[in-house]
Amino acid sequence: MTRALINAPKTARRGEIIEIRAMLAHPMETGFRTGTMGKAIPRDIINRFVCTWNGEEIFSADLFPAIAANPYLAFTAVATDSGTIAFAWTGDDGETRTAETEITVT
Amino acid sequence: MRDKATTSGLRRRDLVAGGAVLALTLVAPRTARARPSLEEAIRAFTGGAAVKTGRVQLAVPPLVENGNAVGLSVKVESPMSETDHVRRIALFNEKNPQADVAVFHIGPRAGRAEVATRIRLATSQTVAAIAEMSDGSFWSHRADVIVTLAACVEDLL
Numbered sequence: 001m002t003r004a005l006i007n008a009p010k011t012a013r014r015g016e017i018i019e020i021r022a023m024l025a026h027p028m029e030t031g032f033r034t035g036t037m038g039k040a041i042p043r044d045i046i047n048r049f050v051c052t053w054n055g056e057e058i059f060s061a062d063l064f065p066a067i068a069a070n071p072y073l074a075f076t077a078v079a080t081d082s083g084t085i086a087f088a089w090t091g092d093d094g095e096t097r098t099a100e101t102e103i104t105v106t
Numbered sequence: 107m108r109d110k111a112t113t114s115g116l117r118r119r120d121l122v123a124g125g126a127v128l129a130l131t132l133v134a135p136r137t138a139r140a141r142p143s144l145e146e147a148i149r150a151f152t153g154g155a156a157v158k159t160g161r162v163q164l165a166v167p168p169l170v171e172n173g174n175a176v177g178l179s180v181k182v183e184s185p186m187s188e189t190d191h192v193r194r195i196a197l198f199n200e201k202n203p204q205a206d207v208a209v210f211h212i213g214p215r216a217g218r219a220e221v222a223t224r225i226r227l228a229t230s231q232t233v234a235a236i237a238e239m240s241d242g243s244f245w246s247h248r249a250d251v252i253v254t255l256a257a258c259v260e261d262l263l
C-alpha cells in the first residue's frame with residue numbers, strides 16, 4: 001500500500017511556476033546498520049523517483065541511502081495544461097509505488 | 107604432567123589466535139568499506155570536467171542536532187529556457203559511508219532550478235551541490251555542517 005503525501009496546487013494559471021512537494025512513507029534502510037546479534041540489516045531504499053505531467057516527465061531523481069527515511073522531495077514545474085501529475089517511487093525490491101493529483105490550468 | 111602443560115599451553119595460544127581472528131573479522135568490514143572521497147565522487151559525476159564555484163546556492167543549517175533528517179535546498183541561477191537550463195543537480199557528502207546523496211534530473215519544464223529534500227549525515231562534514239548546465243559546464247557550492255547526533259550507521263538497540 002502506498003502511503004504518500006502530495007502537496008501541489010489544485011489550480012494554476014497557464015505559465016505559472018508551481019511548487020510540488022511529495023513524501024512517501026518508507027524506512028529507507030541504509031544497509032550500513034546492524035541489528036540484533038550484530039547481523040547486518042539488508043539495504044532497502046527507494047532508489048528512483050519520477051514525476052510526470054500528463055505522461056511527460058518533468059522531474060526525476062536517483063536516490064541513495066543518504067536520503068532520510070520517508071523520502072521528501074520538493075521541486076517546481078511550469079503549469080502548461082490541465083491534467084494529471086503522477087508520481088512513481090521505485091525501490092530496491094523492484095516494486096513501484098504510485099500516487100497522482102489533478103490540476104486545473106486556466 | 108608435562109603433557110598436560112603442553113596442552114594447556116596450546117590452548118592458550120589457540121585462544122590468542124582465535125581472539126586475533128575475531129578482532130580482524132570485527133574490524134575488516136569497516137576498513138573494507140572504503141568509499142571514494144568527495145573529490146573522486148564529484149569527478150565521477152562530471153567526467154573530469156572543470157567545476158566552477160558560483161551560480162549554485164546550497165542552503166543547509168550550519169548546526170544540526172539530528173543527522174537522521176537534515177533539510178536542505180539547492181537553488182541554481184539559470185533562466186531555465188530551452189537553450190539555457192540546468193540538466194542535473196547532484197548532492198555529495200564527505201564522510202558518510204557512501205559519497206552519493208541524490209541526483210536530480212530537471213529541465214526547462216521546471217521553470218526554476220530549485221529542489222529541496224531531507225538527507226542523512228553520519229558525522230560533521232562538508233556537503234557539496236553540483237549543477238550541470240545545458241551547455242555542459244559544472245557549477246558547485248559547498249557547505250559545512252556540524253552534526254551532534256549521527257545517522258546512517260548507528261546500530262539498533
